[in-house]
Amino acid sequence: MKNHFNIIVIGGGAAGFFAAINIAVEHPNASVAILERGSVGLQKVKVSGGGRCNVTHAEFIPQELVHNYPRGEKELLGPFHQFMTGDTMEWFEKRGIPLKIEDDGRIFPQSNSSQTIIDCFLKEAEQLKVEVFYNHSVNAIQKKDPLWDIQTSKGDFKAENIVIATGSNPKIWKLLEGLGHHIVNPVPSLFTFNIKDYRINDIPGVVAQNADIKVLGTNLESSGPLLITHWGMSAPAILKLSAFGALELAKLHYKFKIEVNFIQVSYEDTIVNLKALKQDLGRKQVFNYSAFELPKRLWQKLVLASAIFQDTRWADLNLFQLEALSAQLTKAVFQVDGKSTFKEEFVTAGGVDLKEINFKTFESKLNKNLFFAGEVVNIDAITGGFNFQNAWTSAYIVSKSIAV
Template structure:
């Protein structure tokens, strides 16, 4: 018998258990982890450095990084914000740093620092960590005022249950049996697979660009009528920021942002769609053509391929010039209007065919989970079942990269923990 069982030995689970044990040391708290290791996602996050949060201290601005959960998280972020998370770690003896792009990391540059902190704190506070304890079933006990949890070969009871199991289909299925609505999960935060001569052989190049995904004109028959009508009026997906050319296609913050905001649409597209890159986002196709005409007037004797007339990586410029049908020895003074227009289009409206996706590193994130309408965001308690709480990716909240998904985990875990303790 426990006072509180936390299912899920990840970021949200440990944070909640520690907060409960700190504020109510008399309570008997346990973490159930299905695997033999805990905090595995923390281990790989931020390239192994653990991007604990983001240095955005305005709740109104912070929520704009959440494609799903933006409205619901505004109140919680006023209650528990990145500055509170940073204070938590600093108080535990873990100095942090805010990098130029706003991401917050431990100064050690090692996720192990965060893992050690959580495990040591949990043990110090008397939280029981039960590894290899996959939950097979849970529900109300016969008495009705407790929860009954069944693992492989044991049964447990608890007064309050907090689920922090992330994207766990088995747990979602169990919740559906208990009348909760689960928004079907789809991948978020992925890179685009593209096989195209224009970016082949120049992997590693990163440059600022704007990116658009236009709606498809035709949809597969499996897409329902309601989706068709919704998408007809929907504007294209847009993003701007660094675009990284990789061995398999395109990645970088601008692409990942699009994958998050367009998670449901791109799933419906079966990850086959067109993406349009403006490599010179300060220009339109028309204004770029005018600029290239000026270059033609000023530099008539120079070859186009060697000039690099715009501010972009040289290898990318060469590939785009070739894609415009311009010969390597052609001089600016001899270029035709048609080829100038082709070059302007390659620079500002470069269309690629995306055929599939790749997971972004090991930081797999899903869009989907418990319907947000069924959660009280003042307590992160279920509106359907008393003394059942949620935190982290189990709910239909996800964010772009930059520490925002962790911030959702910390905030939900903290608020749920305080609600549990206050009862």
């Protein structure tokens, strides 16, 4: 078995394969290998986007794209000028993978299958003679000038350059600490909120399309679709809060209160609207009329929570009930008690300290010929394809920067 390579990529995920493939394109005479600890690679690609692989997001202006990164916003601005969404789309389409943009801006392969992306990577790696070593867990990384010495569970390797693309891997972070790097303590970044509350019990799957959410006692707030689930709340409005509030919510041990405006209308204006409905719909039952385009099941839960009976007519509503219903619609408070992983897409805030990386090259400032790609560094994003875009951008720049 050959064990000396010009470039070794540690990590057989999205960033690892993308880096290795582009390195092989840039340096056709170089020997390139991937070390993957599992028996198969690209497992995060497989489950992403519900099995469809959300490869990136339709945001084509670097200054706007960076706003989706709670950690890494400043550092990614320059890299995104070199390689971003349009470049990602072109890269895949040149390799026979047509992509499509959905209404919410997420970009998927037209096949609607993550296997399309996996097959593309495996095919490219094979054609470019990138060697992939599965079941090779890295146990030690040492610099023995001028080479890197990498000890794995199945033998030792040597390389002139190494690229760390392992994602959130505590074992690799520990090895990097041994090389002098500081690791920012990792905490979950994308997660849903666990809420047990009679107002949302028994209505999983209901979506309030336009909601405003605040975490009480903090400056955290977000807007967007809100999904009620079996365990609480999810969807973009919640996930954005979880990403931008990752550190703050961890300090709260994931126990806090949120205030939800289900209709994005002020409390005062809602009372005015409800009084108008009282005049117009006097003989109709409040329970059976869903106002403000709210899903009927959610409307009915909020009506009952406002001390309004099922047979109450609009004309019979008193001021107390109008005010209570307005409060439930615009400033309902829910107790969050814990979190759950968003689908299988586990993302963390934390990793290699950004101050120790040269973002023109993604090379370590502390160790020459040591490069990083993807989430192994302290960069993470909200859901919607943005974490993959960071992987593609960093991996591509590494391929341009690495010297053989």
